[in-house]
C-alpha cells in the first residue's frame with residue numbers, strides 16, 4: 001500500500017469564557033469543563049505533504065513560519081506516538097508539515113489551539129484516504145486535537161463549544177468537545193477585539209501553568225465555581241441575557257488570574273496597561289451603558305467582546321482611550337476549520 005498527497009487546512013483559535021485551568025490525572029483530562037467561542041479570522045494554516053508506504057519508517061519535518069523547527073518536531077513526537085493509536089498508518093509515514101499563523105506572535109491569541117487543530121484536521125482527512133472512507137468523525141478530530149493542546153479540542157467546531165464532563169450535558173466529555181445547542185441569535189455574531197498591550201513571550205507556558213493547580217489551596221472551590229459559572233453561562237447563551245454573560249465572562253477572567261496569583265511562586269501575568277484597560281472599560285460601560293465584556297487568557301492582553309449593535313460605540317471608545325496599546329486585532333464568532341487543498345494519488 002502506498003498513497004501520497006498534499007493537504008491544507010486552516011483552523012481558528014478560540015476564546016474561552018469558562019476557563020480550562022488545571023488537569024486531572026490521565027492524558028490531558030481537564031479539572032473542570034470549559035466553554036469557548038470559536039474565532040473566525042485568527043487562524044493557523046497548515047499544509048501536510050505525506051507518503052504512506054508499508055515498510056517505510058515514520059519521519060516528520062516541520063517548517064514553522066518559514067523556518068525548520070526541530071523544537072516543534074521534538075514536541076510533536078510524543079503527540080504522534082499517542083495518536084498512532086487511532087492512525088496506525090502513521091508508523092510507516094513520511095510527513096512534511098508547513099504551518100503559519102495569520103496573527104502575530106504573543107498577541108494573546110491561543111496559537112496552540114489553532115495550530116494543533118489544523119494539524120489534526122489534516123491527519124484525519126489523510127486517514128479517510130488511507131482507509132477509503134471519507135466520513136469525517138468530529139469527535140475523533142476533537143479528541144486528537146485535545147491530546148496536543150486541551151483548548152485545541154474546542155477549535156474544530158463552532159460557534160460555541162464546550163469541553164469536559166458536566167451535569168448540564170449528557171453529551172459532554174472529557175475526551176472531546178461538543179457544540180452548545182440552541183444559542184440565542186444575539187450570541188451568534190459577537191465581536192472580539194483583542195487589545196494587545198504586551199508582546200513579550202510568556203514567562204511560563206500554559207502547559208506548566210496547569211500544573212500549578214495540583215495541590216492549589218483553592219482547587220476544590222475552583223471546580224465548584226467553574227461548574228456553577230458554566231450553568232449560568234449556558235442560561236445566558238440560550239436566553240440572550242447579555243448582563244449575565246458579561247458578569248460570568250469577567251468573573252472567569254479575574255478568577256483565572258486570581259488562581260495564578262495565589263499559586264506557588266505567584267504567577268503574575270498582568271501588566272499595568274492590562275489593569276488600566278479593565279478600569280477604563282468598566283468606567284465607560286458605567287458611563288455610556290455600552291454592552292461589552294472583557295476576558296483574558298493566560299497573558300497580559302485583553303479580549304473585548306461585544307454584540308454587533310455596540311460596534312460603533314465600542315470602536316469610538318477604543319479610539320478615545322487614554323490607555324496605551326500596541327495594536328487592536330478585530331475578530332468575531334466563527335465556525336471552525338476549512339479545507340483549502342486536498343490532492344492525493346496511489347503510488
Ligand code: PMV
Nearest residue numbers: 016019020149150151206298
Ligand atoms: O490548551 P492549553 O493547555 O494551552 O490551555 C489553555 C488555558 C487557557 O487559555 C487559559 C484557558 C482556555 O480554556 O483556553
